[in-house]
Amino acid sequence: MDFAISEKMQVIIGMMREFVEKELIPLEPEFLRKEFRDLLPELEEKRRMVKQMELWAPNHPKEFGGMGLDLVEHGLVSEVLGRSPLGHYVFGCQAPDAGNIEILHKYGTEAQKAQYLAPLVEGKIRSCFSMTEVDMPGSNPVMMDTTAVKDGEDYVINGQKWYSTAADGSAFAIVMAVTNPEEAPHLRASMIIVPTDTPGFNLVRNISVMGHAGSDYFSHAEILYQSCRVPQKNLLGPEGWGFVIAQERLGPGRIHHCMRWIGICQRSLEMMCRRAVQRVIAMDGKTLATRQIIQSWVAESAAEIQAARLMTLHAAWKIENLGAKEARDDISLIKFYVADVLQKVIDRALQVHGGLGMTDDTIIAFFYRHERAARIYDGADEVHKMSVAKRIMKRA
Numbered sequence: 174m175d176f177a178i179s180e181k182m183q184v185i186i187g188m189m190r191e192f193v194e195k196e197l198i199p200l201e202p203e204f205l206r207k208e209f210r211d212l213l214p215e216l217e218e219k220r221r222m223v224k225q226m227e228l229w230a231p232n233h234p235k236e237f238g239g240m241g242l243d244l245v246e247h248g249l250v251s252e253v254l255g256r257s258p259l260g261h262y263v264f265g266c267q268a269p270d271a272g273n274i275e276i277l278h279k280y281g282t283e284a285q286k287a288q289y290l291a292p293l294v295e296g297k298i299r300s301c302f303s304m305t306e307v308d309m310p311g312s313n314p315v316m317m318d319t320t321a322v323k324d325g326e327d328y329v330i331n332g333q334k335w336y337s338t339a340a341d342g343s344a345f346a347i348v349m350a351v352t353n354p355e356e357a358p359h360l361r362a363s364m365i366i367v368p369t370d371t372p373g374f375n376l377v378r379n380i381s382v383m384g385h386a387g388s389d390y391f392s393h394a395e396i397l398y399q400s401c402r403v404p405q406k407n408l409l410g411p412e413g414w415g416f417v418i419a420q421e422r423l424g425p426g427r428i429h430h431c432m433r434w435i436g437i438c439q440r441s442l443e444m445m446c447r448r449a450v451q452r453v454i455a456m457d458g459k460t461l462a463t464r465q466i467i468q469s470w471v472a473e474s475a476a477e478i479q480a481a482r483l484m485t486l487h488a489a490w491k492i493e494n495l496g497a498k499e500a501r502d503d504i505s506l507i508k509f510y511v512a513d514v515l516q517k518v519i520d521r522a523l524q525v526h527g528g529l530g531m532t533d534d535t536i537i538a539f540f541y542r543h544e545r546a547a548r549i550y551d552g553a554d555e556v557h558k559m560s561v562a563k564r565i566m567k568r569a
């Protein structure tokens with residue numbers, strides 16, 4: 174077993190880490206104060222710098238201008254970029270575009286690649302993924318109300334979606350809709366590319382999540398598809414394969430998320446340690462760091478982060494070398510395990526900061542609000558635990 178990180182990756186990670194520390198973390202106070210949309214000019218400038226350093230789109234194919242890193246390499250990158258909420262966006266590997274790029278690359282026609290994939294990898298446009306519905310359980314998405322009915326050369330889409338992350342300002346959505354109602358549940362839906370300027374694509378609102386509706390990339394939209402008509406050539410992959418492709422999209426996506434969360438954990442731990450050694454809490458000059466309970470939190474956090482990191486990199490290695498099917502259990506295990514570590518570490522970091530932790534004077538309260546969702550999206554904890562436990566028990 175070789176745990177060594179190649180020289181190439183050490184250089185890349187070092188450069189990215191320096192950029193995050195020097196260029197992005199100083200922008201965070203502004204990010205917390207302003208609407209994301211108002212920060213775009215500054216972020217564009219940072220993106221330009223990243224492109225000049227040839228660090229743009231680390232996980233995307235070389236032929237489209239990315240760095241072409243494999244999943245383990247991108248896992249390492251994702252941890253470093255995850256240290257700031259701006260990291261993935263500025264380096265052009267943010268969700269949900271990253272997942273959309275993967276499936277467009279694998280299933281897109283040449284025309285779809287030219288129209289949607291190329292400008293997406295370049296960062297000229299953004300996209301969203303529109304599957305979850307207001308009135309249907311996202312945990313069991315085969316229960317889907319949205320339909321795409323053929324009419325002449327077109328599909329006519331009707332349905333109500335929400336949590337279409339980053340729809341605000343996106344050029345197109347990849348929409349999941351039932352095209353084959355007569356088939357078995359997992360073969361009923363298809364993915365269809367819908368440009369957001371299509372009549373009938375109605376962005377109702379950016380949902381207020383944890384007290385903030387957000388804007389542009391940092392938002393989650395409710396979308397009403399009302400007789401939304403797109404040509405049938407906008408079908409992505411074979412008809413009825415929506416869930417098959419969605420599964421493929423989620424495997425690597427979970428590695429990206431988990432490693433991003435580990436970056437958040439690592440930064441939170443470092444902040445917790447710095448605060449603990451600086452904060453004097455007794456007349457004799459002793460700091461929080463002298464208290465055993467804090468030491469215990471630091472040690473537990475360090476152990477849990479390392480366990481989460483190794484589990485995730487191993488799952489990435491398995492996807493890369495044995496395929497997503499072989500790595501199914503590992504993908505489920507990391508999804509709920511790392512999300513749990515994330516919550517615990519952020520919570521401890523916030524607690525050590527006391528009242529300061531609740532303010533937006535540090536990034537911790539943002540992490541606390543924003544990352545609660547980790548236990549819900551891309552499969553809620555309970556769903557992953559249930560499905561992996563069933564498979565483990567079956568084998569036993």
Ligand SMILES: Cc1cc2nc3c(=O)[nH]c(=O)nc-3n(C[C@H](O)[C@H](O)[C@H](O)COP(=O)(O)OP(=O)(O)OC[C@H]3O[C@@H](n4cnc5c(N)ncnc54)[C@H](O)[C@@H]3O)c2cc1C
Nearest residue numbers: 302303304305310311312336337338546549550551553555
């Ligand atoms: C921040 C955020 C971003 C998102 N981004 C996107 C996006 O870009 N595109 C998109 O399409 N969707 C997105 N989603 C939606 C997300 O995928 C769904 O919220 C998720 O799949 C859960 O579906 P639901 O909300 O309908 O919950 P439900 O399906 O109603 O489940 C509610 C709860 O019930 C429990 N539960 C469910 N099933 C079981 C079970 N079998 N056994 C035991 N307990 C169970 C779980 O605790 C679950 O949290 C996002 C969600 C969030 C919070």
